[in-house]
Amino acid sequence: MGLNEYINALKKTLPILKSVSEVVLVHHNDADGLTSAAIIQTALKRRGIEVTDITLERAHPLIIERIIKLYDAPIIFADMGAGAAKVISEKNKGKNTIIIIDHHLPSKVDDPKILNLSTRAYDVNGDKDISASTAAYLFANVLGENRDLAYLAVIGAIGDSHHRFGKLVGANRLALEEAVKRNQVKVVEVDGKEDYYLTVFGGSIPISKFAKELTVLGAVGYYMGGPDVGIKTALEGPNEEAEKLLEKLDNIKRKAFDKVLTKLRTEGLNQTEYVQWFHVHDDFAPMGVKVIGEFCMEIRDMDFINPNKYLAGFQNMPPTVPKLGEFNWKLVKVSFRLPSALEERVIKGEMPGYTWLVSKAAPHVGGDIDACHRHACATTFDQGLEKEFIKWLNYYVNEYLKLARIIKSS
Numbered sequence: 001m002g003l004n005e006y007i008n009a010l011k012k013t014l015p016i017l018k019s020v021s022e023v024v025l026v027h028h029n030d031a032d033g034l035t036s037a038a039i040i041q042t043a044l045k046r047r048g049i050e051v052t053d054i055t056l057e058r059a060h061p062l063i064i065e066r067i068i069k070l071y072d073a074p075i076i077f078a079d080m081g082a083g084a085a086k087v088i089s090e091k092n093k094g095k096n097t098i099i100i101i102d103h104h105l106p107s108k109v110d111d112p113k114i115l116n117l118s119t120r121a122y123d124v125n126g127d128k129d130i131s132a133s134t135a136a137y138l139f140a141n142v143l144g145e146n147r148d149l150a151y152l153a154v155i156g157a158i159g160d161s162h163h164r165f166g167k168l169v170g171a172n173r174l175a176l177e178e179a180v181k182r183n184q185v186k187v188v189e190v191d192g193k194e195d196y197y198l199t200v201f202g203g204s205i206p207i208s209k210f211a212k213e214l215t216v217l218g219a220v221g222y223y224m225g226g227p228d229v230g231i232k233t234a235l236e237g238p239n240e241e242a243e244k245l246l247e248k249l250d251n252i253k254r255k256a257f258d259k260v261l262t263k264l265r266t267e268g269l270n271q272t273e274y275v276q277w278f279h280v281h282d283d284f285a286p287m288g289v290k291v292i293g294e295f296c297m298e299i300r301d302m303d304f305i306n307p308n309k310y311l312a313g314f315q316n317m318p319p320t321v322p323k324l325g326e327f328n329w330k331l332v333k334v335s336f337r338l339p340s341a342l343e344e345r346v347i348k349g350e351m352p353g354y355t356w357l358v359s360k361a362a363p364h365v366g367g368d369i370d371a372c373h374r375h376a377c378a379t380t381f382d383q384g385l386e387k388e389f390i391k392w393l394n395y396y397v398n399e400y401l402k403l404a405r406i407i408k409s410s
Helices: 003-010 013-017 031-046 061-070 085-092 132-143 147-159 170-181 207-220 226-236 240-267 291-299 340-348 354-365 386-409
Strands: 022-028 050-056 075-078 098-102 114-118 185-190 193-198 275-279 310-317 331-337 376-382
Touching: 003 114, 003 132, 013 114, 013 132, 022 031, 031 050, 031 075, 031 132, 031 147, 031 207, 031 226, 050 226, 061 085, 085 098, 085 114, 098 132, 132 147, 132 170, 147 170, 147 185, 147 193, 147 207, 147 226, 170 185, 193 207, 207 226, 207 240, 207 291, 226 240, 240 291, 275 386, 291 310, 291 331, 291 376, 310 386, 331 386, 354 376, 354 386
Parallel strands: 022 050, 022 075, 075 098, 098 114, 275 310
Antiparallel strands: 185 193, 310 331, 331 376
């Protein structure tokens, strides 16, 4: 299994899309998700297919159910859905054809209506070798000649931190090389590492900065039309609408982050054997719940954070989903990041990553499982179960360490 097998699997979508006139595109709201959407939208429209775009923070079962009920057309999930394939199948009940273009750990499902094209199922590493946007780029080139979209794959890969070990590798590297060849991206080597700059819009824009701005638009601005502005900006470059919205969102984000940061410095985090956690409740409103993960990433190596414990942040999830309306729920989202010292231990296998850990603990509180990485993950469940969930996290860390000791001694 490998990249060639994955590309061949993507070709299974061709008969499905050959005669359709409309597709529903459901995708994540960070830089990787927005660039994935930009790529797929463009590729489909070039084939004369109308696209209905829906940006999601989570592939929650109730959200999936509503989308399926609302639309009678093929549904493409991008940068989400692989881990939720079983739930998608249950909610779909054979109604719509579902195509999942993702790089997260997939759940197995035997359903002829579900084509779960996660790179992980083909041994292409979704943590560093391929972003969702690069998977979308490969998909686009199966649909037709769309190599001019290579720069979008690079933006998404950088936005998903696939360069965190110094440079882009694997399939991401192939997209980068195409973007460089087309004078869309410039690579600058500094102290053995690479920095990347967008040149496709004229000038030279640091891609790390551009990608962060897309995530701000999609996450902080989730309830303020930010995802649509983000997709437009990814396709057309910096513009006045995006700049004005970014200024507004940066002010909202900074005030909220500073407030919570001051509180955490003063009061500290809740501490258990292996996990340190906090709850912002509604302090991040009106921002989307993707923001709690961004905040965890910002504080993960600060001086008041224990470098050897898992970091978890909780945020209440609003009952409204843009373009889909109100939902009758009282949910909390929890996002995880790893302090750098603990991340090194996870990479070595000394401690469990979130892909393993959260997938074990979440079912005990009815948590949904979808887009998880070893170094970052999230789940949602009913409010009031936060401490119960933390208890199970600690339990499964101990189980992992017991198993590791048994394997080491055998």
